[in-house]
Amino acid sequence: MGESNVNLAALIGSRICHDLISPIGAITNGLELLDMAGAVQGPEMDLIADSVGNAGARIRFFRIAFGAAGEQQMGQAEITALLADVNKGNRIQAHWGPIEPVSRSDVRMAFLALQCCETALPFGGDIRISKQDDQWDITGTGSKITTAVDLWEGLTRTDGPAQVSPAQVQFALLPAVAAGMGRRLSYDQTDTQITIRY
Numbered sequence: 001m002g003e004s005n006v007n008l009a010a011l012i013g014s015r016i017c018h019d020l021i022s023p024i025g026a027i028t029n030g031l032e033l034l035d036m037a038g039a040v041q042g043p044e045m046d047l048i049a050d051s052v053g054n055a056g057a058r059i060r061f062f063r064i065a066f067g068a069a070g071e072q073q074m075g076q077a078e079i080t081a082l083l084a085d086v087n088k089g090n091r092i093q094a095h096w097g098p099i100e101p102v103s104r105s106d107v108r109m110a111f112l113a114l115q116c117c118e119t120a121l122p123f124g125g126d127i128r129i130s131k132q133d134d135q136w137d138i139t140g141t142g143s144k145i146t147t148a149v150d151l152w153e154g155l156t157r158t159d160g161p162a163q164v165s166p167a168q169v170q171f172a173l174l175p176a177v178a179a180g181m182g183r184r185l186s187y188d189q190t191d192t193q194i195t196i197r198y
Helices: 003-037 043-066 076-087 104-119 149-154 166-180
Strands: 092-096 125-132 135-141 186-189 193-197
Touching (some): 003 043, 043 076, 043 166, 076 092, 104 125, 104 193, 149 166
Parallel strands (some): 092 125
Antiparallel strands (some): 135 193, 186 193
């Protein structure tokens, strides 16, 4: 995936997320007004509110992972709050380690790596994102690790894997983003743990 294709994909991702976040915010506001008025109550409203909240969190996550990055700084509180929203009701729990602010480009790479690790945890688990000096480790831990070798081997090549499905697009994008940032990806795995390093 060439740099121009990565930039185009990022612009498309930003545009889609930007256009979707507004109506989801409006639905959230409408639900809050209904709740304040006591107009509708019960498990149905809870289900709708949870679903809208999850959709909003996922779009904010995707906006960082797949959108245009830039070098603006993101703080720990902002990132952990976003991941806490994404974690709600999810079989995989993501944990952010770095305390110091980091660039949005760094967060983007970490989120793409997190999504790669998610695919290796079919029964759920934990994903921890840590940074020591200039090295990042994204580690998924679960009762069983399942990997498609061609996808994971593709991470170590700048052109990525030969073929991906829509659900695997992070495997194509992460190597291209890493190459653009001058970073090399590697990974290792055991029966219960998989780690992406760069």
